Amino acid sequence: MAIFAWAFLIFWISGLTAALTGAACGKDRYEGAKKLRFCTISLVASRGFELSPVQKAKGAFLHLERGIALAQLEREEEARIAFARAIENARGADGPWGEQLRERMDRLNDPRAVALWQDALGTAE
Secondary structure (H helix, E strand, C coil): CCCHHHHHHHHHHHHHHHHHHHHHHHHCCCCHHHHHHHHHHHHHHHHCCCCCCCHHHHHHHHHHHHHHHHHCCHHHHHHHHHHHHHHHHHCCCCCHHHHHHHHHHHCCHHHHHHHHHHHHHHHHH
C-alpha cells in the first residue's frame, strides 16, 4: 500500500510541477533566463506524460516558448532546434496545435525570435 501512495505522490508532484512551471513559461512577463528556466523545468517534469502524439502536440507550446526564451538570450541555434521540435510535435497529431503556435508567433513582438521561427518553418517544410 505504501508503494502505491509513494508512486501516486511522485506522479502528482510531477504533474503539478509541470503545470505550474508550464503556465509561467507561457507568460510574456518573464523573459530570457527566467523564462528559459520555467520552460526547461516544465519540459523535464512533463516527460513522463508524453505517451501519445496528442500529448506531444499539446506540449509543443513549451518547446515554442523555450525557443522564444533562447532567442531572447541570443542562443540562436538552440532556439531553432526548439522551434523545430515544437513544429514536429504539433504536426504529429490532428488538431489545432500548429495553428496555435502560428497565432502565438503572430502576436509576439520580438523580431529575432520571429525570424528564427520563420527559419525553422522553412526548414520543416
